[in-house]
Amino acid sequence: MMASPHALCGAVAGARSGSVAVAAALGFALHLLVDCVPSWEPWFINPAQSAVVLGDSLLALVLVTVACRRAEGAVRLRIAVGAAFGVLPDLLHLALVIGIRWKWLAAFEVVHQGVQRPAPPELSMALQAVVVLAGWMLLRREARRKIATEAAA
Ligand SMILES: [Zn+2]
Numbered sequence: 001m002m003a004s005p006h007a008l009c010g011a012v013a014g015a016r017s018g019s020v021a022v023a024a025a026l027g028f029a030l031h032l033l034v035d036c037v038p039s040w041e042p043w044f045i046n047p048a049q050s051a052v053v054l055g056d057s058l059l060a061l062v063l064v065t066v067a068c069r070r071a072e073g074a075v076r077l078r079i080a081v082g083a084a085f086g087v088l089p090d091l092l093h094l095a096l097v098i099g100i101r102w103k104w105l106a107a108f109e110v111v112h113q114g115v116q117r118p119a120p121p122e123l124s125m126a127l128q129a130v131v132v133l134a135g136w137m138l139l140r141r142e143a144r145r146k147i148a149t150e151a152a153a
Pocket residue numbers: 001031035089090112
């Protein structure tokens with residue numbers, strides 16, 4: 001999947017986790033789990049796909065930034081860490097592409113690429129949009145729950 005579903009899944013897991021370490025572990029593990037869903041993986045092979053990759057990455061950055069701004073201190077950090085570790089495996093892939101050749105990185109990439117299956121772009125984009133929307137709604141619910149808890153206290 002692309003960056004925004006991974007970032008939102010990691011952000012939601014981070015918001016619900018009890019610590020930064022758990023947020024990081026959940027974000028990273030969820031990346032591999034979400035990658036098991038067949039999806040279209042646009043890449044920088046032509047201008048149209050490059051625009052999709054960059055637009056999706058910008059969307060992820062904006063949504064996570066807004067979610068962090070709405071959250072309070074500890075949850076804010078867990079959202080940011082969950083989202084960052086949610087996209088980390090794809091950033092590690094980018095490290096290989098630019099020529100970094102650590103053995104552990106190559107071994108991890110075998111696993112990372114091994115779980116991914118291709119899917120038609122139209123179906124994949126619709127599914128990824130649903131994942132992003134669901135993640136965004138869960139983050140908003142988390143913010144409202146926090147406000148309600150504070151009002152009751
Ligand atoms: Zn991936």
